[in-house]
Amino acid sequence: SAVISQKPSRDICQRGTSLTIQCQVDSQVTMMFWYRQQPGQSLTLIATANQGSEATYESGFVIDKFPISRPNLTFSTLTVSNMSPEDSSIYLCSVETGPDQPQHFGDGTRLSIL
Amino acid sequence: GENVEQHPSTLSVQEGDSAVIKCTYSDSASNYFPWYKQELGKGPQLIIDIRSNVGEKKDQRIAVTLNKTAKHFSLHITETQPEDSAVYFCAAGNYGGSQGNLIFGKGTKLSVKP
Secondary structure, eight states: OOOEEEEOSEEEEOTTOOEEEEEEESSOOSEEEEEEEOTTOOEEEEEEEOTTSOOEEOTTOOTTTSOEEEEETTEEEEEEOSOOGGGOEEEEEEEESSTTOOEEEOOOEEEEEO | OOOEEEEOSEEEEETTSOEEEEEEESOTTOOEEEEEEEOTTSOOEEEEEEETTOSEEEETTEEEEEETTTTEEEEEEOSOOGGGOEEEEEEEBOOSSOOTTOEEOOOEEEEEEO
């Protein structure tokens, strides 16, 4: 399966600031997604990162708060904007390597907001 | 929309015993059911998945069963080992194209005692 690298692996940020998380895959993939996993909780889909067009957001998530880019078939970024302590979570990138293929996850970015 | 319930939330077994984790789903249109294992500090790792056209799938010590009528599916781990200790997540989605709409259960923390 594809090797998925996320940067940074963890960060501690001040409230009101923004952080951009990068997801790099070692091969071209058809789909890229961003999930949030709050402490001790399950995974919730934030959005689908669409190559060359605006991301598709799930209910409860908006572009102003979580802008996403996907300039090509191997790279995507998620920005967490104007952070508050409630944004403290693990943010996970996942990919599908082709139609009808399983999703595979990166190791996530552990974000703490002070 | 889809809702996935997962039980138990915690499970402790002795090494060598079997472990069973159960999930139920609400949307009869769901036809794809993956299971992920998440170790501390890592992202979820796909361990097995099943499509609705089969009732059971095995991979060495791991098996998944699916009852479409009752809308529930289970993960069975035999001959458990300490390295099986992790949080396990079930999910439900639609196979055919993208599985981006995976809905996850809340997770089961499995502890295998040597």
